[in-house]
Amino acid sequence: MKHKLFGLVGLLVLLMLVASCATAAPAAPAPTAEKEPAATSQPAEVQPTEEPASAAKENVFIYGHPTTFPDLDPAISFSNDSAVISNCYETLTFYNPPNSAEILSPVLATSWEANDDATEWTFHLREGVKFQDGTPFNAQAVKYSIEKTMELGMGAAYIWDPVETIEVVDDNTVKFTLSYAAPLDLIASSGYGAWIYSPTAYEAHDTEWLNEGHCVGTGPYSIESRARGSRLVMTRNDDYWGGWHEGQFDKIVFEISEDPVVLQQMIEGGTVDFTYNIPPDNLASLSTRDDLVVYSNPSFQNLLGLLNTQKAPLDNKLVRQALSYSFPYAQFIEGVMNGRAIQAHGPVPAGMWGHSDDLFQYHYDLDKAKELLTEAGYPDGGFDLLYTFATGDMDEQQVGEVWKADLAKLGIDLEVRGMTWESQWNLAKSGPENAQDIFAFYWWPDYVSPYSFLYNMFHSEDEIMFNLGYYRNPEYDNLIDEANALSGTDRAKASEMFIQAQKTLVDDAAAIFFYDVANTHIARADIQGYADNPAYPHVVFVHQLTRK
């Protein structure tokens, strides 16, 4: 007994010793040869036992990712998996970052045109492109992918709802006939549900196979391996139609860590090249470092407080306007959000077509609010309101808590209640008389169109899905429907009409337009070519990057 015990202790001590000696070699940081060794004091490289030299020279981009990838099936995925999927699959068109000359640029389609009423769309396809499994990319493949996605009906498949038939005109031309006018070129650029995949491979395999770590797109990278919950490795597709040049990355590694502090240490220590979701309070200290670059950009996601427009007292426009004047926008964004947001101009986020900075913006003015309340017949407030937020969302919670204090000054008692998202949603759908007064609600578009915001949250609905403030205004409905029909053919006119519709919403104070969320990403300073594109949130198109 004695000997065994001491033997065990001895063994463990020995292991520890081996461990501490061994640290001179690989330990943690310095994952690639190109990486600056500053993070560790040991310049020593791991010398793998086999085929070391060529392997170690590979240029690897490491993305410290805060979530796992739930679904790698391009027909179904509607979540954070875009970070992986968009490096492997491609769409017909691409939505350019804000301030680009054109809204869209060609990817798998080289050009496209629509008939006058935007019900027939013809896409001319890129020639000589192959899927990663060798299947040729052609009109047949486009028809298959989109029909399959529609048939499965999962994820964002509904974006194709207007499509009635898809016709293969010739090998490189495909024609869509729609049942009503829609901007199919924009729909085709969606980061969800619009990926084109190999018909052969998709027929031969199922979702589980894809989720094991396979992909069958036309994109620059393919999945090499996947360790569920911890790591995903992509490797370059040498036959990529877009070609390769010096300095581009050979591999992409996604290292998953759900702890924001750990992600921060990873980017600081140089074990990853790119990350997001680190504690907001620590961003300031990161932006002072020479070896890191902090990118902060407005996203296409915004936070609104949907107001129950069919229940007293919020059925009164004056009361809704008073509420709009009672939230301390600037102070909140500065003090609580640390600049991770910008105050919204209406329901369509900045940077998106159909947004206007000239739209009226409510500001914090309790006197004005009091005046409006008096006019509405509530000089001393004297009513209660229920504000619900998704449990766990600190930002939504803080909006409620900060607002509560200001509303108290107007004699309004705000109950701030956290609920699971689904129960919050069910409460809101249970009819205007039972529903909460204010629903803290995020929206972001599937494909980039103001219609996504204006239709889903404010268009009259017989069966309520997302118009959770029960807003009803037939004139407004007609205006946005008409604008949507035009948005495929006359985008300038459509944009004007969408802005007109937003004026109505702002004047009606149909919601509190709290803020547009700003996305913050952190990259190592030697990463070049990165530009945030809010149409594809948290996606890095690694093919565009190089290392200095």
Place this chain on the structure above:
Amino acid sequence: MYRLEYIIRRLIMAIAVLISVSIVTFFIARVVPSDPAAAWVGSHPTEEQVAQARETLGLDRPLYEQYFRYMQGVLHGDLGKSVKTHQPISTDLKTFFPATLELVLVSMLIAIVFGIPLGVFSGAGKGSLLDHTTRLLAIAGVSIPTFWLGLILQLIFFGRLGFLPLNGRISTEIALYDPISQMTGFYLIDSAITGNWVAFKDALLHIILPAFTLATYPLGLTIRMTRSTMIEVLNEKYILAARVAGISERAILFILALKNAIIPTITVLGLSFVYSLTGAILVEVVFSWPGLGTYVTNAVLSIDFPVIVSVTLLVTVFYVFINLFLDLAQAMIDPRVTL
């Protein structure tokens, strides 16, 4: 004879426990206000998608029928799919369970190897400097919050000294150029079997900090438990008799006394082991360890009921069998238990 009857009795009880646990978890998970169909279709669903999902998932059937369908699947090894990620749960468990098991086993090893001798010496030299130091260590072990300790250890050993890796089970470059072939899912074992010593060393380095962090609680517990029972046992007359007989002090401590003193420690360690399977969540998150704790916590947060029920069943199976094993071990050490 007694022993066989005892085992059978315990096995029947184990099955009863499993059935009750499955019923209770299934119904609680389904009764809480949530809509699995809405979770299944994602964030911007259409009404048709929700309705279709309800049918696909069988949620339109009566609750008892859903339970029987689910249990039928379980008995055939099909744990269903997560409503949040659509992944087959059994595939997920094959990844996450070995990761947690490896971590917990190593931490238990640390607790036993260090805890028992320290407890023995501390108990034997009651009031000595060693005893005081050990007691302090034990109290610290059970009271320091693990996530805090984990972060501090990371700051020191990764941030300042650069001795040990920050997180994960294996470094990026090993994963790229010397990948471990998956056999048991235990990286230390898989790399050792295949003779991939670079990966073995890397995996060992990666497991040190999380295992040590996770071990602090059971380590403190082992020390305290062993110490107090040792003090009790050392006052027994048979120990006095052994001393009079001139048996060496080490033999008295580690053979005669420990044999009787170790039973409560084993029980506590067994329970702490099972607890760690899902209770290691904080350590797992801090060290990005892809384990069961993180998996089930995410499932609970999103009310992913098939995952919650499956993990609960798995852990219950472990709990029941570890308990059974412990009872048998005790019966072996002390046959009076079977009476």
